[in-house]
Amino acid sequence: xxxxxxxRAFVLVTIAGGLALTALAAVRVVDTSRAxxxxxxxxxxxxxxxxxxxxxASPDPVDWQPFSFSSGVHLAAVLVLGPWAGGLVAASGVVVxxxxxxAPARRVAFNASVFALAAVAGGYVFQSVGGTPGALHxxxxxxxxxxxxxxxxxxxxxxxxxxxxxxxxxALRPLLRDxxxxxxxxxxxxxxxxxxxxxxxxxxxxxxxALAPLIVAVYxxxxxxxxxxxxxxxxxxxxxxVVDERDAYTANHSERVAEYVRELAEALGLSGxxxxxxxxxGRLHDLGKIAVDAAVLRKPSRLSEGExxxxxxxxRLSARLLRRFRFAGGAARAVEYHHERFDGNGxxxxxxxxxxxxxxxxxxxxxxxxxxxxxxxxxALTAEAALAEIEAGAGTQYHPAVARAFVAVRRGLDxxxxxxxEEHAELRQVWQRSRLPVLRVAAVSRxxxxxxxxxxxxxxxxxxxAGVAALALAGLALGLGGLGWxxxxxxxxRRLARxxxxxxxxxxxxxxxxxAVVNRIEADADVRWAGLIAWNDGELAGAVEIARGEQVFAGxxxxxxxxxxxxxxxxxxxxxxxTDGRELGSDGVFVAAPLIAGGAVRGFLALGFGRxxxxxVELALRARLGDxxxxxxxxxxxxxxxxxxxxxx
Numbered sequence: 001x002x003x004x005x006x007x008r009a010f011v012l013v014t015i016a017g018g019l020a021l022t023a024l025a026a027v028r029v030v031d032t033s034r035a036x037x038x039x040x041x042x043x044x045x046x047x048x049x050x051x052x053x054x055x056x057a058s059p060d061p062v063d064w065q066p067f068s069f070s071s072g073v074h075l076a077a078v079l080v081l082g083p084w085a086g087g088l089v090a091a092s093g094v095v096v097x098x099x100x101x102x103a104p105a106r107r108v109a110f111n112a113s114v115f116a117l118a119a120v121a122g123g124y125v126f127q128s129v130g131g132t133p134g135a136l137h138x139x140x141x142x143x144x145x146x147x148x149x150x151x152x153x154x155x156x157x158x159x160x161x162x163x164x165x166x167x168x169x170x171a172l173r174p175l176l177r178d179x180x181x182x183x184x185x186x187x188x189x190x191x192x193x194x195x196x197x198x199x200x201x202x203x204x205x206x207x208x209x210a211l212a213p214l215i216v217a218v219y220x221x222x223x224x225x226x227x228x229x230x231x232x233x234x235x236x237x238x239x240x241x242v243v244d245e246r247d248a249y250t251a252n253h254s255e256r257v258a259e260y261v262r263e264l265a266e267a268l269g270l271s272g273x274x275x276x277x278x279x280x281x282g283r284l285h286d287l288g289k290i291a292v293d294a295a296v297l298r299k300p301s302r303l304s305e306g307e308x309x310x311x312x313x314x315x316r317l318s319a320r321l322l323r324r325f326r327f328a329g330g331a332a333r334a335v336e337y338h339h340e341r342f343d344g345n346g347x348x349x350x351x352x353x354x355x356x357x358x359x360x361x362x363x364x365x366x367x368x369x370x371x372x373x374x375x376x377x378x379x380a381l382t383a384e385a386a387l388a389e390i391e392a393g394a395g396t397q398y399h400p401a402v403a404r405a406f407v408a409v410r411r412g413l414d415x416x417x418x419x420x421x422e423e424h425a426e427l428r429q430v431w432q433r434s435r436l437p438v439l440r441v442a443a444v445s446r447x448x449x450x451x452x453x454x455x456x457x458x459x460x461x462x463x464x465x466a467g468v469a470a471l472a473l474a475g476l477a478l479g480l481g482g483l484g485w486x487x488x489x490x491x492x493x494r495r496l497a498r499x500x501x502x503x504x505x506x507x508x509x510x511x512x513x514x515x516a517v518v519n520r521i522e523a524d525a526d527v528r529w530a531g532l533i534a535w536n537d538g539e540l541a542g543a544v545e546i547a548r549g550e551q552v553f554a555g556x557x558x559x560x561x562x563x564x565x566x567x568x569x570x571x572x573x574x575x576x577x578x579t580d581g582r583e584l585g586s587d588g589v590f591v592a593a594p595l596i597a598g599g600a601v602r603g604f605l606a607l608g609f610g611r612x613x614x615x616x617v618e619l620a621l622r623a624r625l626g627d628x629x630x631x632x633x634x635x636x637x638x639x640x641x642x643x644x645x646x647x648x649x
Contacts, residue, residue: 043073072194083120258280281334284335338362342396357399363397368406528549532605593607
């Protein structure tokens with residue numbers, strides 16, 4: 001049985017089950033309040049009409065599925081009238097709205113069946129854990145409601161993912177993962193709407209009218225947000241086309257690279273989101289060439305050293321541009337390293353273990369397209385000659401497994417036939433090595449005491465309102481703990497800030513001053529490494545002028561440090577650049593304070609901490625950024641550096 005045939009069979013079985021269930025539901029709801037049922041069906045139809053349409057071409061998986069508030073009405077129907085009425089309401093909204101939109105009959109029937117099955121299954125789970133339709137008692141009813149929501153969402157997610165898996169041949173697990181991450185936040189919001197609708201319907205039905213403007217406003221906000229994401233993606237795609245068209249020899253280059261990468265990723269069985277991320281990385285990998293003179297791009301002879309320096313900057317500039325966009329930011333490192341070689345002798349000489357696997361996909365696709373198109377300095381190779389070059393470069397210029405898989409796909413073969421099981425498994429985890437968590441330490445830690453205090457206050461008030469003394473006391477304890485933490489931090493912050501003022505005011509050469517500042521911070525935090533970095537934004541490059549501490553940059557060195565700073569350079573004024581140490585091949589957390597002169601970044605004070613950045617240290621650095629810039633950017637370094645100097649203050 002072919003894969004599409006399996007998918008059709010599954011769809012037909014689901015439709016048959018849905019039709020049978022809907023017919024049974026119509027019989028079972030005979031004694032149900034017709035007025036209430038009619039209003040809920042009307043609500044399901046109305047919310048289906050207020051739908052943010054799907055966009056399968058979007059780079060953001062969130063856009064791949066349509067969004068509406070209809071699931072909230074389905075859940076409300078279960079809570080008010082029971083499982084069978086919920087199933088009937090769920091099916092009715094889809095059939096009416098999608099039928100009027102002239103959607104394919106099979107798709108309408110499948111979607112209606114899945115919604116009906118999900119509502120009925122969720123309703124019975126709701127009852128099995130103590131829920132009673134028509135009687136919503138809170139807070140004791142939250143557990144049955146949660147069971148209803150989880151069951152409804154699970155059935156819906158599994159059925160849709162399963163039919164996609166059967167139709168496309170993609171593995172079910174990554175499809176489920178993508179759908180869960182993309183839809184669970186909105187599904188939770190719909191569950192909240194369902195509880196609100198049910199509560200009002202059971203206590204004060206006319207209050208539902210007050211929810212209508214709120215639902216419309218939220219819908220408009222989501223629709224505008226989706227439109228902005230899609231417009232941004234299209235703008236970047238247009239930008240990529242403009243870059244390609246600056247050179248007649250590379251017209252449509254990024255589009256072809258994107259398709260080569262997509263075909264390879266799909267042949268390897270990657271998930272839809274991984275395929276999309278790789279395709280968009282290929283589509284946008286050369287954005288940085290906008291800063292390269294068109295004459296250099298079209299030059300038929302050997303480039304001068306200055307021209308090569310300009311060309312070598314473009315991957316970094318591409319990464320810097322992409323880092324500003326959420327949907328593409330995760331691919332920035334892969335794009336930056338797409339001219340690196342497997343043997344470490346690429347543009348930036350990045351060690352093999354530090355190159356994201358996704359970058360190797362871009363490298364082989366980019367090279368293949370370059371070899372098979374005419375260039376000013378040579379004619380195009382045939383496809384077979386280019387594939388032979390890639391085979392010859394496997395293990396030196398190209399990742400060996402990626403190269404073999406790419407060659408197999410271009411020759412119409414299944415890459416699984418040329419890879420070992422271990423290699424195939426490695427390539428299917430294409431983003432694992434580049435999914436480095438970037439810790440926004442400032443955002444998390446800066447308000448932690450206040451958040452703890454507010455949580456405690458909320459818990460104490462909730463405990464008082466619910467008459468639960470233990471909850472009220474626990475909340476009070478948390479609130480007092482948060483306030484105490486805030487007071488201690490404020491005291492430490494004032495002490496460190498004053499000490500930095502005194503240190504920076506000392507009449508010391510810049511090198512001594514650097515060590516004095518680091519010494520003072522070391523007294524309050526576990527500083528493993530510190531460096532003063534000179535920065536040339538025009539050249540997109542930096543150099544470590546002074547450094548002390550452990551050798552922490554495992555294979556990345558100064559180049560990796562420069563790459564990190566470049567990707568994060570466009571930080572808001574007064575903010576620090578921060579990342580998890582794994583971004584630099586190390587442990588702990590790294591922070592860089594931008595040193596600004598004349599309105600431009602001229603350097604950084606970079607610090608590597610053992611585990612985390614103490615809140616008061618982060619705040620003190622932010623408070624003294626101006627003084628740090630003024631003192632650490634002035635003067636010439638001395639040749640002999642002391643291991644330590646006495647910390648002023």
